[in-house]
Amino acid sequence: MSTTEVLADDDLTFDPVKNAFPVVTYCVDPDWMPYEAIRNNQHVGMSSDYMTYIGVLAEVDFQLIKTKTWSQSLEKLKSGECQVASMLNRSPERERYLRFTQPFFVGPNVLVSNNAQPFFQGYENIGEQVLGAVAKYRQAEYVSNYYPHINLKLVENELAGLRLLAEGDIDLFVGSLLSVNSLIQKNGFSNLRVAGLAEPQDLLSMAVTNDDIALLDKLNIAISELPEWVHADIYKQWNNVRVIEEMNLRYFWIASGIFLCVVLVGIWRQMIVSRYNQKLMVKNNQLEALQQELMENNRRLEFMSVRDPLTNMYNRHLLQDRAEQEKQVSQRKNLTVCLLIIDIDFFKAVNDRFGHSTGDTVLVELAKQICCTIREMDVAARWGGEEFVILCPKTTLCEAIYLAKRLKKQISQHDFTGVGQMTCSYGVAEYLAPESFVDWFNRTDKALYTAKNAGRDCIHAAGLDSVTKDASQVNND
Template sequence: MGRYASVILLCFCLPLVANAERLASIYYHSSEDQPATITTSIRYCVDPDWLPYEAIRDGQHVGISSDYIQYIEAHSPLRFNLVPTTSWSETLSFLQTGRCDLTPLLNQTASREEYLRFSHVYFRSPNVLVSLKDQPFLQGFENIGSRTLAVPKGYRLDEYVQQYYPGVQTLEVDNEPEGLEAVLDKRASLFVGSMFSVNAYIQQTGFNHLKIAGWGGPEDELRVGVTAGSEELLPLINQVLDNVEELERIKIYQKWNNVAIIDETNYQLIYQVIAVTLLIVFLLLSRTYLVSQYNRRLTGKNEQLEALRQQLVTTNAELEFLSNHDPLTKLYNRHYFNRQITEDLRSETQDDSTCLIILDIDYFKQINDNLGHAMGDKILMELSHLLQQVVRETDVVARWGGEEFVILCRHTSLNAGTALCERITQVIAECHFSGEIKLTCSFGIAQLGDDEPMQSCFERADKALYQAKSLGRNRIYIDDSHN
């Protein structure tokens, strides 16, 4: 059996031998009593300054990806050799030119697909906007306006901003710490980067006058990337990463996310004091004084650590609220509707009807143009409060964007949804809005069909809203095409 196993493993490894310029070495051994073993040495590069994810310190690979590299080595015949680089841009260059075979932690993008092949996603991380504390909170990239945004050069976020928000003025930096320092130096108004690395940087440096100011686009979906021609490594890497137990993932995350810096104790001084105290009784009083001083310093450090922890809790709570709510109206936002509500509907049975209502304020632009954006914001807040008062507790109201709102009504027929729109119309007509403004709204209604995706139902409701506006506004239009 030992010889047969050797033949099978040798056939499996032939593609690796063919790529000897990329894979440093392969060692093969078999005997009558021992099965064949294969060890493959792979050159890999990392981002040298992206803690807690990965970095190079004193020539050593540290961070979350270093633990995953060690885990792969412990559960596979693969062995890795670090090729140090000085920047993420240099790491990408090494991968393109074949000086590295693999990088353990990056996002998949269209440009990188030209020279890399990717494993399954094994780590996810949200991205955030960071600003000084005296700056306003922002929903996302669409509210940046004329502000300057610092973006790490070569990161996936750099490509994302250029593709989807070309009007945003950007300042390219070499890494995330340099981007945060650009905000502190006021060379940039905002920085976009990973929430975990931002928190680690704030805790280590004590720059607690930075704050999370908004949601930073799509979350990172981090993978292993191997160079084209080394795809034979991916099945084994995927198999190992897919089998990582959840407890091990949490252990790695907690190891590198619990970042707090306390100066090292001067043990040499304490030992000297203790030694002298044993010889000279008089120095006992000096020792007691020194110990009390040390305790006071330690208490001060612990208070600083607790303050940093409380700040992180507060920051995370603000981020969680900001990610799910509109900052002006305090209603749920589009992100919450798309992600949370759609998932809830998929998990429920569709024995009862679900009705979707989209409403839009008529001629809202005239309010902004004639009375100013401050009055427009006030009208949006008053209408949001009115909607929350009229709908049922089980209904979900969200601000979709601008002057457009969405109401999701579970266990509601088209007739009941129409009645709700009529009731809202009546309450709006009777309400005294600021500036004595007479407000009207147009409504589009659609009922979620059996096995119909929420996106399809939303498009039908949106078309119904368009029909209501085309017919003169201040009216309700029903799309019953799916009934």
């Protein structure tokens, strides 16, 4: 059965007699709308719709194991009672007992504050303020690992964190933009607003227990076969849900009670109800305008979260996420993957002699030279300053060295505006399982500094004794 045949049919159910799909148990976060939740003992939200399609494509019968908290869901995944997690982020802690599929939904995380706070550019400027985060969520683990100086207060769920923020018990709260947006509208937190982007963004995947590699492969294939219209329909359906309708239902009963009083006390009470309903309509219009504003912020922040603002290349956070994915593929399928670090030679002299504006122009032109030379499957990012990193999936060390030679030749022949010709140094390293990304990067960085110490304008690969200085042999190697 092809993907087109399955997803072209409006009826996604199957005959249990003719199609006995194997049963797979799964757990969800019971309180994370609009992504997923358990309401009236039923799985609802975006992940519920995704699993309907993925279950058909992977030919499995997903059965929900009900839980009351996300912590309880994680415990059932650790014990094996749940075979699959429906929608979650990858993290070092979770990778100890779960294997992750490729991501199928990307969403930004944001910092939320009261209206008196300024706009924040990430975690660096939080200082001594108290930051709220949900316990057992990836953001809490990320802040603890990489920003241990931040005063972190853990809460049970996002609603509890937003309430503490609205009451002034904490200064900031970090959460997913879609779910935070939903809760702000539903609960009328008019004094709260999005105050900045929080790294890293959500790369939501399914996950299976470490031993179930066959199921992981089936789910990856099913996810890769999902057509674009499925993603679009699910996003539109759940992003456009007006959660403030629950508020409207409450006001409806209040209005009904007032109407009964109007019958008893006369025209004067009826005029009060009319004025009250008018105020409610104004409030709803204001909330809809806020939702549109948050949607625009979502699109803008999502782009900013993965791009370097000067060169428009990917940033280090995106490259590191992709490198972690390629590590998993490398270990599972026994494929090689390499890192290549490029550093401009004597770049400080350019800034000192010609000024930082000319230095920025050199960085932009170098980024263009890199992007037009690398292969389509490669991922290039500006790591910081004058340093660029290229991730080379399904690439041997020899192939990565050859790519470095092509880049060396291309860059050395380019006339940079206001400066002329320049050179770079290159470090190359192949991933050696089961090392961490930090260890892999450090080996590549050491190879780069070996190339610099050898006189710059050359290439050095980790594990090899030779240093390549001549790029003129690219076409003959």
